[in-house]
Every structure is written in structure tokens, then in C-alpha cells.
Amino acid sequence: MTDNNSFNSSPATLYIVPTPIGNLGDITQRAIEVLSSVDLIAAEDTRHTGRLLSHLNIGTRTFALHDHNEQQKAQVLVEKLLEGQSIALVSDAGTPLISDPGYHLVNQCRKAGVQVVPLPGACAVITALSASGLPSDRFSFEGFLPPKSKGRKDRFLELAKVERTCIFYESPHRIMDSLADMLDVLGAERQVVLARELTKTFETIQGLPLGELIPWLEEDANRIRGEMVILVHGHREDSSEELPDEARRTLSILTKELPLKKAAALTAEIYNLKKNALYKWGLEHLD
Incomplete structure (x- = not known):
């Protein structure tokens, strides 16, 4: 110019x-x-x-x-x-x-x-979030993870129950150790997205349950090179979508005669389900 x-x-x-x-x-x-x-x-x-x-x-x-x-x-x-x-x-x-x-x-x-x-402009946090497929209505940027394992695990424990998407930066030489600590605290089923080399030639955005993401990264050393953003799905209680139709129907019938809390407890006992998931579904779908 x-x-x-x-x-x-x-x-x-x-x-x-x-x-x-x-x-x-x-x-x-x-x-x-x-x-x-x-x-x-x-x-x-x-x-x-x-x-x-x-x-x-x-x-x-x-x-x-x-x-x-x-x-x-x-x-x-x-x-x-x-x-x-x-x-x-x-x-x-x-x-x-x-x-x-x-x-x-x-x-x-x-x-x-x-x-x-x-001025508005480029930001790796927002760029990664927009393409991650994770919920974007509530999220928090947590910066770089602590350099030592204990610090990382303590951070994950603090965030284990939060329902918002959590976003971190991490370096290539620590990514596998950080994901291993995350696995120990959050479990293999937690959905995680790794976004690397954003806007560059080898841009990669891969989302998998944590127990599958780590082996996927181990298959190819190139997958852990470059600048990295880690996005972690927020904590989810047992999804109401996974409740069997029969359990929902039973809960609906019982709530006509019983308080929702009691009806949820009985339905949970009948179908061997968690009463909190039934109670939450009842609050959202039953009058």
C-alpha cells in the first residue's frame, strides 16, 4: 500500500x-x-x-x-x-x-x-469453533493448557461438569500428553475436535470420541504437527433422546397420578434407567 x-x-x-x-x-x-x-x-x-x-x-x-x-x-x-x-x-x-x-x-x-x-478479523478460536460441529451457543476459551500433567488434570476436573464447549490451544510436542490426561479425567466417550493448521495448506479438522481420536492421531505423526486448537464438547447428562419409548410412555401415564419426581423414580426402577434423565425429560415435555 x-x-x-x-x-x-x-x-x-x-x-x-x-x-x-x-x-x-x-x-x-x-x-x-x-x-x-x-x-x-x-x-x-x-x-x-x-x-x-x-x-x-x-x-x-x-x-x-x-x-x-x-x-x-x-x-x-x-x-x-x-x-x-x-x-x-x-x-x-x-x-x-x-x-x-x-x-x-x-x-x-x-x-x-x-x-x-x-478491528474484527482472524481468530483461531472462532475459526475452529465455526467448523467444529460442536455447540456454539455457549463456549469458553481456556487458553493454553498447563505444562505439567497435574495442572492439566486439575483443569479438566474443574471443567468436567460444565455444559458449554471448552476451547484450548496446545503445542504439537504436548498434544498427546494433554489428550491422555483428558482421557483419564473426561473419559473415552467425550467428543473432542482437533483443528490444526487452520487456513493453511494442511488444514485438518477432525472430531471423534476421545478414545478414538487418540489412536487416529497415533496413526500418522503428521497429524500432530502445526498450530492446534482443541475443542471439547460440554458435559451432557444422559440424553433424553436415548430414553426408550416405553419408558417415556410409562412416565407420562404415572405423572397423571403422581408428582413428576416420584413418577421418574418409579419409571427408572422399572426400566433400569437414571431417574435424573427421566425427570429432565418430564420437565421439558410434560405439563
Whole structure:
């Protein structure tokens, strides 16, 4: 891009600019305009960002802002903003602050009254979720898993009963250990989707019960290479759809004479089912 771009950045503004997670074609036109027009780009890795800027023919100066220096350097950038400069914040890939640096800078900007303008764009969490086939009405992003087995198992225990889809990032060298810990806590039947190399040449999105996913990954070492997103189906009580028709019919008859709780307990005893599943079905389907 050239300096005569039609977009003019506002002074004393911090722009949060997502960058591609793989395919460079995913950069937005607005992101290009902002990166071309700001006074400075705060980048997680200036060399990595420099390659993207070179590809886009953008010559804006960069400033290193990463996990190891952010708390010290954030105030330097805030002072530049207060002096009237405009700054774009980028990470190596995707949306800044999503398991990437930027929190301290944005926090200090807001405390100082600096305008913060977020741009929409690439994010591996949302990209993976949209194609996973798992429920997307309620989900939580849990970031990177702890590096040690005990920490991972403790995290899985905390989330074992939550009903929302849980999403994690994991590295290739820890993926198998993490899935083994997940298997120990969540069991072989829990549905898990592994999304790797999103938007890249070898993009793979595979969903299987955990007890089947692990052997599938072990079949081919290439399946555990690259950037990874793990999506875990939320906890489900015994599905009412699995209740036999006869049990539903019996429950319906009994509730005409008995409270639902008692009717569910009797039906569970007759058909050797879990009363909670029957009770839940009764609440949803019976008056």
C-alpha cells in the first residue's frame, strides 16, 4: 500500500489489528489501511511482522512489545499516544490479547483515557469453533493448557461438569500428553475436535470420541504437527433422546397420578434407567 491511502488514522488512538493466522489473503482491507496510516506498529515479533508488512508493501515503523517486556514498555507507548501519535497493536497471528500480548497496554490506555479501537478479523478460536460441529451457543476459551500433567488434570476436573464447549490451544510436542490426561479425567466417550493448521495448506479438522481420536492421531505423526486448537464438547447428562419409548410412555401415564419426581423414580426402577434423565425429560415435555 502507498501513503496516499484514503484512510486516515486518528491521532492518540490505539488500534487493535488482527493479522492472518495462516493464509495472508485473510488480512482485511481495513487492517491494511490502519497499518499503512498509523505512526507506529507495536508487534509481538518485529521480524515476523516485518515479513507481513513487506508482503503488503507497508513501511510503517515497528516497536517490539512481547510477553517479556510489555509491563515495562506499555507506558512508553501510552506516552506516545498521549503526545498524539497513533499506534496499531498486532500479534504474530490472529487477534491480539487472545493468548497473546497486549492486555497491559490496552489496560493502561483505557486508564489514561486513550481511545482504543478494535478491528474484527482472524481468530483461531472462532475459526475452529465455526467448523467444529460442536455447540456454539455457549463456549469458553481456556487458553493454553498447563505444562505439567497435574495442572492439566486439575483443569479438566474443574471443567468436567460444565455444559458449554471448552476451547484450548496446545503445542504439537504436548498434544498427546494433554489428550491422555483428558482421557483419564473426561473419559473415552467425550467428543473432542482437533483443528490444526487452520487456513493453511494442511488444514485438518477432525472430531471423534476421545478414545478414538487418540489412536487416529497415533496413526500418522503428521497429524500432530502445526498450530492446534482443541475443542471439547460440554458435559451432557444422559440424553433424553436415548430414553426408550416405553419408558417415556410409562412416565407420562404415572405423572397423571403422581408428582413428576416420584413418577421418574418409579419409571427408572422399572426400566433400569437414571431417574435424573427421566425427570429432565418430564420437565421439558410434560405439563
